[in-house]
Ligand SMILES: *[C@@H]1O[C@H](CO)[C@@H](O)[C@H](O)[C@H]1NC(C)=O
Ligand SMILES: *[C@@H]1O[C@H](CO)[C@@H](O)[C@H](O)[C@H]1NC(C)=O
Ligand SMILES: *[C@@H]1O[C@H](CO)[C@@H](O)[C@H](O)[C@H]1NC(C)=O
Ligand SMILES: *[C@@H]1O[C@H](CO)[C@@H](O)[C@H](O)[C@H]1NC(C)=O
């Protein structure tokens with residue numbers, strides 16, 4: 374008996390089954406501490422064809438598959454691929470994250486060795502607002518350098534699950550911040566630059582080629598922009614998409630990511646697309662391979678395949694869930710050739726990355742190490758991304774730029790003004806040297822005072838208002854930092870209102886009306902915020918959107934307020 378079509382399709386590809394295979398993993402994988410990091414450097418394995426770099430990658434991958442037993446094969450189908458000691462293969466962690474810098478969301482990254490920090494670039498929605506392909510490519514390249522450097526000291530993987538190129542259609546979406554926005558063209562161009570920057574020159578797997586710097590992953594395929602809203606979750610949500618919207622809106626970023634960017638990974642989404650789980654949409658996956666020339670590996674979003682069975686109740690029996698692949702193979706429900714096909718894709722990516730080669734890979738990227746992280750060059754690039762992305766939304770009577778010699782004191786208000794962990798948005802790691810808005814302003818105006826105003830970003834009470842109003846009264850200029858953080862918008866959490874959270878709006882209004890000082894409203898966050906009240910309020914002189922600016926936020930904001938960069942350039946050009 375064969376599985377019904379959609380599940381059959383899933384099995385042609387690679388999925389995450391980490392938990393399902395734990396028992397096997399413990400029985401088969403032994404401690405690989407004694408294994409060489411690169412098997413082909415050891416005379417024990419170097420004569421195997423998979424070690425012969427004069428052969429095409431496809432031939433080497435086929436050789437590897439042919440050497441494995443079925444249990445060993447199944448072990449490779451998890452994000453933490455098991456070691457195969459008799460062939461010198463070490464464990465391989467497929468899951469690392471690098472959305473806007475090396476992030477700790479996946480098990481592949483740890484800041485616990487000689488590398489303690491990595492550059493935290495601005496969240497993607499801000500960098501995207503620069504509309505600058507050169508910048509996008511440069512940021513991805515810098516991330517790749519830091520990632521390879523961390524890989525070389527055993528603190529990160531080589532396969533990264535970024536970029537997130539879903540269309541930010543629903544403004545409530547908690548992960549919209551991770552994307553280049555709602556425009557299919559911008560998202561497509563961003564995808565191409567990110568992938569090229571991360572992967573380096575395109576390596577088509579011909580003989581002698583193992584030159585891919587890292588592997589990037591176009592995610593999440595497709596029509597995903599809901600996480601958790603009311604009773605809806607991404608695990609069961611069924612996105613209803615017309616054929617036209619599919620072609621015009623949702624597919625272009627993925628098509629570009631693969632066709633032009635040559636991404637080596639595609640991740641299918643949790644949600645259903647027109648009634649079928651995205652990971653079971655064989656037609657969509659086939660389109661990627663056949664029409665777009667996709668030659669990498671497919672991964673599901675974490676546990677998406679298990680969810681198909683458990684939450685979406687799409688499969689009819691536990692046997693139909695691939696949680697028991699081995700049993701399924703025995704029962705003839707899964708063909709070993711399907712597993713082999715998935716393995717060929719996986720090994721091909723590893724071979725293109727030079728994972729098994731040793732010297733060859735070392736020659737290209739082996740020189741990178743801890744000194745290539747947190748460099749001045751990368752910090753400057755992060756600053757450049759904020760400078761180019763920041764947007765001036767209002768500037769009555771030319772209040773901005775402020776003139777340093779005319780401002781003797783500034784009051785900065787808002788919990789985020791001094792709390793740098795808000796600045797990264799989601800998918801962050803360990804920033805090198807984060808500077809707060811407060812610190813940034815103090816470097817321009819030593820007499821800068823601070824009050825949180827609200828206890829926290831949700832701002833549910835007026836506790837703190839009085840102190841904020843007091844410092845505002847005593848200053849020449851008031852900077853009010855309002856907006857969102859991950860308590861409002863993130864993975865697994867969509868927004869319910871587009872207004873400022875809690876009593877933030879009341880705080881802005883109270884300060885503006887009571888202090889009678891020129892007020893600059895700085896908006897932090899990834900999702901759109903309805904600030905009509907401030908746009909119309911003459912007491913709010915200027916409004917500046919700063920997205921999630923990453924670790925250089927403090928310096929960038931101060932530069933923008935004091936005219937060392939001109940965030941109005943876009944407005945000037947367009948008016
Ligand atoms: C190579 O094989 C020898 C003999 O079986 C063994 O003692 C040694 O540990 C192996 N070396 C590696 C790096 O696997
Ligand atoms: C590697 O492959 C090439 C091309 O087939 C072959 O000529 C060469 O002998 C192989 N090298 C080894 C060490 O097997
Ligand atoms: C760092 O963390 C990783 C993953 O948690 C762990 O495997 C590794 O042993 C740790 N290394 C050190 C030096 O603590
Ligand atoms: C785009 O970004 C690059 C890199 O930061 C910069 O050199 C270039 O001037 C930018 N282009 C424009 C039009 O701003």
Ligand SMILES: *[C@@H]1O[C@H](CO)[C@@H](O)[C@H](O)[C@H]1NC(C)=O
Pocket residue numbers: 603604
């Ligand atoms: C959500 O689910 C709860 C419990 O099942 C139900 O009472 C409520 O009406 C649902 N809300 C919506 C908006 O569907």
Ligand SMILES: *[C@@H]1O[C@H](CO)[C@@H](O)[C@H](O)[C@H]1NC(C)=O
Pocket residue numbers: 788789792794795828829830831858859860
């Ligand atoms: C949001 O910001 C507040 C500071 O106001 C902080 O206490 C809280 O931990 C942040 N939440 C998250 C999830 O980052």
